[in-house]
Amino acid sequence: MSGQVYFEDVHEGDSIPALVKGPLERIQLVKYAGASGDFNPIHVDEVYAQAAGMKSVFAHGMLSMAFVGQMLTDWMGPLGELKRFQVRFSAVAWPGDVITSTGTTVRHWEEKGEGLVELALESKSQEGTVTVKGAACVRLPRRSA
């Protein structure tokens, strides 16, 4: 969504625009390792990962969380403020996976003059495996402000 979303435009039960990332590439995990400083070889060393009993390397959990974060910040626009963001990692994301993140408004209220929105968040692979579940609270600008 381009432009700015306002508090008055959002209603409980609304879905925000989904974000699709993938297919995940191994080189993407290599780049994320360098960008994050997380050099756990399980994410980037195929031989190590398989010796550890995994079918292959797999995405850093924080990268899966970042996909959801990108969906949120794309949606809330430059005047939105992410006040809280938490996730639980349910399953790992593998190279080749296409990860779709979604969010739904579960609460929409005013507090001390601010417009606040609580969202339920989820990411799933192309096979329907839930990789991330979470929640966020976003302050949105008001048209009337």
Add this chain to the structure above:
Amino acid sequence: MSGQVYFEDVHEGDSIPALVKGPLERIQLVKYAGASGDFNPIHVDEVYAQAAGMKSVFAHGMLSMAFVGQMLTDWMGPLGELKRFQVRFSAVAWPGDVITSTGTTVRHWEEKGEGLVELALESKSQEGTVTVKGAACVRLPRRSA
């Protein structure tokens, strides 16, 4: 070698202290990819490398060159100046390889009051495979200066 080497201490035919690096680890290649910005997957994506007909990922050529460069700068000390450094890549370095870099003074002369040293350089794996051959010219400080 700690401290500073001086022009007067060096003679033609001298060897400089060798530098041993390794065994090379895949995670080292991942770190080098991030540090250098060279994300060619042949160096960090095992599946890609094997599909391309290689036995595994292998070191970036510039990383092999950097081992030789580290040997040179360790030796020449803070007052040395690396004036020229060139290498030819003879063979790739693989994960698990132990790479020993060596250098020999092949010329030692004065020019416009400067003390200059020409070195022949080589790196070999533990199996004796030459991975890098090269040459460098280093200016060394003079005790008499």
